[in-house]
Structure formats: C-alpha cells, structure tokens
Amino acid sequence: MITVTDLHKEYIDGESHVRALRGITMQIDKGEFLSIAGPSGSGKTTLLNLIGCIDTADSGEIILDGDTVTRKHARELVEIRRGKIGFVFQDFNLIPVLTAYENVSLTLSLMGLKETEIKARTMAILREVGLEGMEHRRPAKLSGGQQQRVAVARALVKQPLIVLADEPTANLDSATGESILQMMRGMNERWGTTFIFSTHDTMVMDYARRLCRLHDGLIESDEKRSA
Amino acid sequence: MKTRRRAGRTPLKVFLILAVKNMARYRRRTLITASAIACGVAVFAAVASVMDGFSSESDRNFIDYETGSARIVAPGYWEEREQFPLDMVVEDSSEVIAQLEQEGWRAAGRTEFRGELVIYYDPFPEDGNIPMAFAGVDPDRDPEVFRLKESIEEGRFPAAGEDELIIGRWLADRIGAEIGYGVTIMTRTKDGYYQIMDLEIVGIFNTPNPHVNRNVGYLPLDTADYYLEMEDAVTGVIIRGDERVPGSLDPAPIASLMEDRPVRVMSFSDMNKEFAEIMEMSEQITSLILMLLAVIAIVGISNTMLMAVLEREREIGMLRAMGVRNREIQWMFFFEASGIGFIGAGIGVMLGSLLMWLLVTYGIDYGEMLGDIDLGYRFGEVLYGIWSFSALIQAAITAVIVSGVVSLIPVRRMLKKQVTDCLRHS
Numbered sequence: 001m002i003t004v005t006d007l008h009k010e011y012i013d014g015e016s017h018v019r020a021l022r023g024i025t026m027q028i029d030k031g032e033f034l035s036i037a038g039p040s041g042s043g044k045t046t047l048l049n050l051i052g053c054i055d056t057a058d059s060g061e062i063i064l065d066g067d068t069v070t071r072k073h074a075r076e077l078v079e080i081r082r083g084k085i086g087f088v089f090q091d092f093n094l095i096p097v098l099t100a101y102e103n104v105s106l107t108l109s110l111m112g113l114k115e116t117e118i119k120a121r122t123m124a125i126l127r128e129v130g131l132e133g134m135e136h137r138r139p140a141k142l143s144g145g146q147q148q149r150v151a152v153a154r155a156l157v158k159q160p161l162i163v164l165a166d167e168p169t170a171n172l173d174s175a176t177g178e179s180i181l182q183m184m185r186g187m188n189e190r191w192g193t194t195f196i197f198s199t200h201d202t203m204v205m206d207y208a209r210r211l212c213r214l215h216d217g218l219i220e221s222d223e224k225r226s227a
Numbered sequence: 228m229k230t231r232r233r234a235g236r237t238p239l240k241v242f243l244i245l246a247v248k249n250m251a252r253y254r255r256r257t258l259i260t261a262s263a264i265a266c267g268v269a270v271f272a273a274v275a276s277v278m279d280g281f282s283s284e285s286d287r288n289f290i291d292y293e294t295g296s297a298r299i300v301a302p303g304y305w306e307e308r309e310q311f312p313l314d315m316v317v318e319d320s321s322e323v324i325a326q327l328e329q330e331g332w333r334a335a336g337r338t339e340f341r342g343e344l345v346i347y348y349d350p351f352p353e354d355g356n357i358p359m360a361f362a363g364v365d366p367d368r369d370p371e372v373f374r375l376k377e378s379i380e381e382g383r384f385p386a387a388g389e390d391e392l393i394i395g396r397w398l399a400d401r402i403g404a405e406i407g408y409g410v411t412i413m414t415r416t417k418d419g420y421y422q423i424m425d426l427e428i429v430g431i432f433n434t435p436n437p438h439v440n441r442n443v444g445y446l447p448l449d450t451a452d453y454y455l456e457m458e459d460a461v462t463g464v465i466i467r468g469d470e471r472v473p474g475s476l477d478p479a480p481i482a483s484l485m486e487d488r489p490v491r492v493m494s495f496s497d498m499n500k501e502f503a504e505i506m507e508m509s510e511q512i513t514s515l516i517l518m519l520l521a522v523i524a525i526v527g528i529s530n531t532m533l534m535a536v537l538e539r540e541r542e543i544g545m546l547r548a549m550g551v552r553n554r555e556i557q558w559m560f561f562f563e564a565s566g567i568g569f570i571g572a573g574i575g576v577m578l579g580s581l582l583m584w585l586l587v588t589y590g591i592d593y594g595e596m597l598g599d600i601d602l603g604y605r606f607g608e609v610l611y612g613i614w615s616f617s618a619l620i621q622a623a624i625t626a627v628i629v630s631g632v633v634s635l636i637p638v639r640r641m642l643k644k645q646v647t648d649c650l651r652h653s
Contacts, residue, residue, distance in 0.1 A: 054548050054646040075552075082550020089650070093545040097248035109241040110551060154549075 001161065001194065002028035002051060007060035009046050009217075020046040022217035024060070030161075031192040033185060035208030037199055042214040044198035045166055051196065052085050052164045053077040065161055082110060086155030088165035092147040094139040100126065100150045101135035107158050125153040129183060145176035152184060162194040169201055181207045239558055246562035249535070250570075256531055261571035263527040264630065267520045268575025268622040273582040275618030277591065278513055280611050282506055286473035286499070288436040291374040294498045295465035296476040299323065302491045304462065305498070311341040311360065313417040316460035317490055323464050324368070330484060332468075335368035336461035338451045342414030344394075344444060352403040359398075361412060361444045363451025363461075372467040375432060375445065382406040382430035385447045393430035395440030404428055412444075416456045424454050437608075474499065524571075524626065525633050532564050532634040536641050543641055544649025553642045560638045561631040568630025572623035579619050586612025 007024040010017065020043045028034060028051075036044040049055035050062060053069050054077075062070050069080060094103045105122040113121075126135050129149040139147050148168060155163045165184070169177030185207055188195050197204055205211055213220040250257045290296060301315040317323060320336040327334040344357040366387045370376040376384045385391035392412075394404060404410075405428070412424040426446060434440055452459065468476035474495040482492040496503070536543070543556060590611035641649070 049647050052548065054650075078547070078550055078552050080550075081548060085550075087545075087548045089545065093541060093650075095245070095542060095545075097245070097252045106241065106245075107549060109238065110549065110555075112238060 001030040001065055003061075003063040004028075004047075004051070005061045005063075007047070007050060007062065008058045009043075009050065009055070010058055011046075020217050021050075021057075021060075024214075024217070024219060026212065026219065026222065028162075028194065028196065030194055031188065033188045033195045033207070033209040034212060035197045035199055035205050035210070036212050036214060037205050038214035038220070039200060041216075043217040044214050046217075047214070048164050048166055048196065048198045051162070052087060053081050083158070084161040086158065086160040086163040088148070088151050088155050088163060088168045090167040090170045092139070092144075092151045092171075094147055094150055094154075096139050099136050099138055100131055100142065100146075100153075103139070103150055104153045104157050107154055111158060121157055122153075125157045126150075128156075128187070129153045143176075144172050145180065148172060148176075148180050149183065152180065152187075156187060156191075156193065159191075160193065162196060165195065165197045167199055167201070168197060169199070169204055174203060177201070178203060239555075239562075242555055242559040243562050246559050246566055249539075249559075249563050250566050253535065256534070257567050257570065260527050260531040260567050261574060264524050264568055264571025264626050265574035265578055267524040268572055268619075268626050269578035269582055270520055271517055271622040272575070272579030272615065272619045273586060273612070274513055274517065275615045275622075276583045276586050276612035277610065278510065279615050279618070280586065280590075280613040281509075283473075283613055284435070284611065285502065285506070286495075288434070289499060289502065290467075290473055290495060292378075292434050292436040292439045294495060295372050296468040296470060296495055297466045297478045297481055298493045298498060299464040299466070299481070299485060299490050300462065300493060302489065305491070305493060308339075311339055311462075313338075313340060313415075313455060313457070313462065316417070316457065316462055317464055317488075318460045320459055320461040320464055323485070323488065323490075326484060327464070327466060327481070330480075332466050332481065333368075333371040334464055334466045335365045335372040336448060336464050337365075337369070338363040338448060338455065338457055338461045339463070340414055340451070340455060342412045345411040345413055346402055346404070346408075347411075350405070350408050355402065356413075357398075357402070359442050359444060361414070361446060361451070363448040363455075364445050365448045369448075372465050375434065375439075378432040378434040379430045380433040382428070385429055385445065385450075387447050388449055389429075389447060390424065390426045390450055391429040392426040392444050392446045393432055394428060394444045395442075396431055396433035397437065397440040398442075398444075399428075399431045404431070406431065412446075414455070416454070417458075417460070418456060422454050424450075426450075521625075521629070525629060528564055528567065528630045529633045529636060531567065532560060533637040535563070536560065536637040540641065540644075540649050544646050544651075547642075547646045547649065556642060557635055557638050560634045564634030565627050565631035568627040571630070572626040575626065576619050576623050579622070583612055583614055583619075587614060 004024055004026045007021050009021040010019050024047060036047060038044050046055065050057050057070050060070065061068060064080065065084060067080065069077065072080065098106065101122055104125060105118050108118040108121060126132055129152055131146060131149055134142065134146065142150065169180060172180065181204060184195055187193060197208065199205060208225060210224050212222045299317055301317055304312065304315040307315060324334045324336060339360060339362045342361055344359055346355050348354050364375070366384055379393070380396055385393055392410060408428045410426055410428060412426060414422050416422050466481060470476040476495065478492045478494040485492055546556060590609040592609050
C-alpha cells in the first residue's frame with residue numbers, strides 16, 4: 001500500500017546542515033502496526049512527515065495507495081491528507097475552543113458529510129475510545145490520556161488508509177500510554193487501519209508488529225514481530 | 228467502517244463557527260479591537276453628520292438669503308460682483324420679472340451696491356463710518372424669494388417708497404443701533420456721482436447667515452432705484468424654485484425665456500462655485516482625518532490578527548495536516564476578523580447614532596470660539612449635524628470588510644510556511 005524508494009531529505013537546522021534521510025526504501029502493507037524507532041535525529045519524524053504528505057522529499061519516491069505522492073502538487077497533497085491520512089501528535093494538538101465532540105466531528109465536517117452522519121460516526125468513535133459522556137468537555141477539562149484519545153478518535157473517524165502517530169505516548173505516563181496503545185492496536189485489528197508510529201519508547205516498540213529502526217537517516221533493522 | 232468518501236466541498240459554516248468560538252476565546256482582545264473600530268465608525272459618522280449639516284445649512288443659507296435658486300445678471304457682472312458695479316445691470320427689470328411671473332416663476336429684483344454707513348453721536352454712542360454692502364429689495368416680491376422678512380427680530384420690513392433701512396442684529400449690537408435711529412449712506416449713483424441717503428432704521432433682522440447679519444443693510448428697491456438713478460435697472464433678478472435639493476433647479480427654461488435679452492442666467496451651482504471649492508478643500512481635510520482614523524483601525528485589527536495567527540501557528544499546522552485547504556484557513560481568519568469588525572461596527576453605529584443625536588439636537592456652538600471672526604461660512608453660531616444614515620452604514624460596512632481583508636495579510640504569510648514548520652512552533 002505504501003512504497004518508499006530511495007528517499008532522501010536534508011534540511012538546515014540553525015547553522016547545521018542535517019541529512020535527515022539518506023536513502024530509505026521500504027514497503028508498508030495495508031493493516032500493518034508499524035513502529036519506526038530510533039534515537040533523536042535518526043530521521044523517524046521526517047519519514048513520517050513525508051509519508052503523511054506534509055513535507056516534500058529532496059529525492060526518491062513515495063507511492064501511497066497507487067498515487068506517487070512525491071510528484072503531486074501541494075494542492076493535491078491537501079486532498080490526499082484530507083481523505084486518506086490521519087495524524088496523532090505527541091502533544092495532541094486539539095483545538096482548545098472546541099469540545100471533544102467538535103474536535104472529532106470537525107474532520108467529518110471538512111469532508112462535507114451530512115449532519116446526521118457526522119453525529120453518528122462521531123459518537124461511535126468517541127464510544128470506541130472510551131469518551132462517551134465526555135463529548136461536551138473542552139480539552140482543558142480532559143486529562144492528557146483523554147486528550148490523546150480524542151486525538152486518536154479525530155484521526156480515525158474519517159476511516160483513513162493510514163494513521164501516522166508521532167511519539168503518541170511521549171507526553172503520557174506509562175499506564176495511560178499503554179492504554180492508548182492497546183486501544184490503537186484494537187482498532188488496527190478490528191478495522192485493518194494501518195498505523196505507523198515514530199517512537200523511542202520501548203513500550204511502544206513492544207506493541208508494534210513490525211519494528212523498523214532508523215539510525216542517521218538509514219534503516220538499521222526492519223523486523224516483523226509476533227504480537 | 229468500510230466506506231470511504233472522497234473529500235468534498237467544506238461548508239463554510241464550519242469555519243464560521245470556529246471563527247466565532249475563537250473570538251470568544253480571546254474575548255478581551257476582541258473587545259479592545261472592536262472598541263477601536265467602534266470609535267472609528269462613530270467618529271466617522273459624527274464628522275459626516277457635521278460636514279453634511281454644514282454643507283446643507285450653508286447651501287440653504289445661501290439660497291434663502293443671498294443667491295436664490297437662480298439669478299439673472301448682466302454678462303460679466305458675476306465676475307466683478309465684489310466691486311458692486313452699477314453699470315452692469317439687467318435693464319427693464321419690471322418687464323423681466325413680469326415675463327418670469329407669467330411663466331410661473333417667483334422672482335424679485337435686487338440692486339446691490341457698496342457704500343459707507345455713516346452714524347453720528349447721539350443717538351449712537353459714537354460717530355463712525357462703516358464700509359458695507361447694501362441691497363435694494365422689493366418689499367412685495369422679495370419675501371417670495373428670500374426669507375429675510377421672516378428674520379425680522381425687531382421692528383419691520385422696509386416699506387416701498389420710504390427712506391428706510393434694516394440691518395442685522397450683529398451689526399446693530401456693535402454700533403448700538405435701535406429702531407428709529409437715523410443713518411446716512413454715502414455711495415455713488417449708477418453714473419458715478421456721489422450720493423447721500425438719509426434713512427431711518429425700521430427693523431433689525433437676525434438670519435442664520437452671519438455674512439448677511441454682519442455686512443448687508445437693506446432698503447426698499449424703489450428708494451435705491453431713485454437715489455442710484457437706476458431707471459428700473461437692477462443688478463440682479465433672483466428666482467426661487469421649488470427644488471428640494473439645493474442646486475438642482477434646471478436654469479435652462481429660464482435661459483430660453485431670456486434668450487432675447489442681453490443677460491446671463493446663473494444656476495445655484497454657478498454662483499456657489501467658490502464656496503463649493505472651499506467646501507471641497509474642507510472635505511479633503513476631513514477625508515485625511517478619516518483616513519488617519521481608518522489607519523488606526525487597520526493597525527489595530529492587523530495587530531490583533533497577527534497575534535492571533537502567530538499564537539495559533541501550531542493549530543494552523545494541525546489543520547493543514549488534517550487536510551484543511553489554505554483558502555479555508557483564510558476564510559476562518561477572515562470570518563474572525565470580520566466578526567470583530569462587525570462587533571466594532573455594531574457598537575460604532577450605536578455610538579455614532581448617539582453622537583449624531585447630540586449634534587442634531589444640540590449642535591456645536593462655535594460662537595464663543597470664533598467671536599467676531601468672519602470665516603465667510605454661511606452658518607450660524609451653532610452648527611447642527613444632520614442624520615446621515617448612509618454615513619453610518621458606509622462606515623459599518625467598510626469596517627467589516629476592511630477588518631476581514633486586513634486579516635489576510637498575516638494569514639497568507641503564515642500559509643507560505645511548511646506545515647512541518649508550523650507544527651514545530653512552540
């Protein structure tokens with residue numbers, strides 16, 4: 001479903017020239033629960049950003065669901081992100097003025113769905129992530145774990161092809177982090193949604209069914225694991 | 228969870244709701260910016276009210292006391308009128324007026340001339356000579372054309388064939404004149420000979436036109452005709468129309484009526500040209516002030532939106548990552564800024580209406596401020612505003628649109644950044 005071929009990316013960070021990716025090639029199949037691990041600066045977030053179409057590669061190719069996204073125009077990438085990709089961020093990035101319900105339903109509103117469908121799907125996903133009864137709370141009235149559940153619900157409610165999660169447990173305590181991971185893995189198993197994480201947390205790596213380790217912008221190891 | 232739908236057109240309602248919620252999120256900032264806009268709208272409305280009042284009152288005072296709706300003069304007279312030439316006249320004025328009246332026009336002749344008003348100690352407090360303008364007016368017809376007779380405050384209008392004079396309250400107070408006092412006018416006849424007129428003050432008027440109050444004395448037209456040896460000639464035949472808007476009377480029918488006579492027909496606009504130029508200059512200054520107000524409002528709203536955009540950089544990044552299109556983000560901020568503009572405009576309209584009400588009801592008293600200074604303006608000591616709803620609506624709409632448009636500058640700059648850079652913002 002996702003084919004990454006000889007991907008290169010460099011950027012300037014302050015005064016230093018960083019070679020974030022130096023020729024990444026990998027294949028990600030539908031329904032995978034993949035963790036991209038590695039130390040800071042290994043290129044895992046950059047790889048996630050490129051797969052998520054929010055950054056552009058210097059060279060190489062990414063084919064997503066049959067589309068060569070590395071050749072697409074910025075406007076086309078927006079449509080791909082809107083329809084096919086869900087994001088979960090390390091610090092949740094919920095909109096503070098919206099309630100849990102509104103944060104999730106916004107994604108469906110963007111797709112122009114009818115109000116009744118939006119409501120049904122939003123309530124269903126909030127139930128799924130264990131936030132039933134909290135849908136009218138704003139992010140400030142939710143714990144970190146609950147906020148991350150809202151973020152996961154927001155990413156999944158549109159039924160994307162892939163969910164990209166950048167260090168999803170980094171701002172959570174280990175118990176909460178684990179419950180989030182269990183929840184995501186459950187969704188992966190039931191719905192077959194592809195999950196790709198970046199992490200340097202061993203607990204997250206343990207949950208992954210495939211672990212891809214990066215080091216200095218190159219794949220150090222790539223192994224399938226049993227649950 | 229099997230169906231997947233292609234991303235469609237997003238209803239703008241989503242971003243409108245988000246904008247409203249964000250306005251409430253930064254309540255204090257919204258109110259401060261809205262207040263600045265409100266002040267701009269209110270001041271604009273108040274200035275427009277005063278300017279319109281000024282212009283409207285000036286036009287009315289010109290027509291009612293000086294120019295009429297149209298005027299028939301000798302060719303070249305108008306250009307020389309400040310010299311009060313008595314050799315550039317409309318001959319056979321009685322015939323001209325009869326001709327006009329036959330066609331349904333209200334018309335009256337006037338002979339305007341220059342002279343010196345000579346007053347003597349006892350009954351006046353002291354001797355003196357005052358150079359000023361005089362006009363011979365037809366006691367029967369003049370009230371059909373001008374409102375001078377209505378402005379008599381004390382005494383009466385001069386009667387035909389009598390050696391009588393009326394003067395303005397301002398002048399009467401300055402020279403200590405009272406009804407029944409005798410004065411002398413020293414002037415020259417049509418042929419240039421010195422002439423002396425001994426007249427009695429029979430009335431004191433007080434018009435809303437300070438120029439008339441201060442500078443002009445009126446005597447019967449036939450008396451002026453006799454002393455100045457005009458032989459039925461007048462310096463002008465003034466016509467009054469029924470037009471509602473000053474200057475809208477079409478002088479063409481009068482001109483065609485007069486085509487066989489060696490005269491020129493002047494419209495109000497022709498006569499009012501110089502004052503209109505002064506008004507235009509004054510309006511330009513007002514526009515400059517209003518532009519400064521607009522700049523202040525623009526700076527206020529653009530600062531607010533710049534801060535809003537910078538503070539929400541991560542949020543913008545997240546929305547873009549979710550697939551929100553750049554133009555939709557622009558709409559969101561446009562709605563937000565327009566909303567602030569709308570609140571400001573709403574408060575501004577209320578505040579502006581209150582200011583207008585004060586100006587219409589109480590006006591601004593310039594009397595104290597100007598004292599005896601004559602700026603040549605044709606309004607009284609109190610300048611009243613008029614209700615100018617168009618100015619209010621214009622200011623309110625401008626505030627809303629400008630606020631929205633100004634917000635796009637920082638947003639567009641932000642949208643040029645990479646999504647990843649926005650997301651990295653702390």
